[in-house]
Amino acid sequence: MSARRSDGVNVISSVSVHEVSPVLLAASIGTHTISAKDAEVLEAARRNLDAWQAEQAAREASVLAAGKRHADAYAASQRADAADLRRIRANLVASTN
Numbered sequence: 384m385s386a387r388r389s390d391g392v393n394v395i396s397s398v399s400v401h402e403v404s405p406v407l408l409a410a411s412i413g414t415h416t417i418s419a420k421d422a423e424v425l426e427a428a429r430r431n432l433d434a435w436q437a438e439q440a441a442r443e444a445s446v447l448a449a450g451k452r453h454a455d456a457y458a459a460s461q462r463a464d465a466a467d468l469r470r471i472r473a474n475l476v477a478s479t480n
Contacts, residue, residue, distance in 0.1 A: 384397045
């Protein structure tokens with residue numbers, strides 16, 4: 384997201400990162416990539432990415448499980464409410480006869 388200042392300059396206020404690369408992370412005037420093929424650096428980056436992906440998968444599973452628990456609890460509540468309404472209606476019908 385960006386906003387234009389009164390002097391006409393666009394200012395980036397937030398960014399969604401979709402890729403991690405040396406060029407995107409440090410790109411600026413006067414910068415350059417020394418090496419993106421260093422085996423140790425690449426392996427460390429892979430390990431970090433694997434760990435991050437595992438963490439994200441665990442978070443997603445946790446959120447999905449919590450959502451399912453909430454949906455199941457809501458459905459059970461709705462069934463209980465419907466049963467209560469049926470009992471109330473049956474009692475009203477019985478008391479008017």
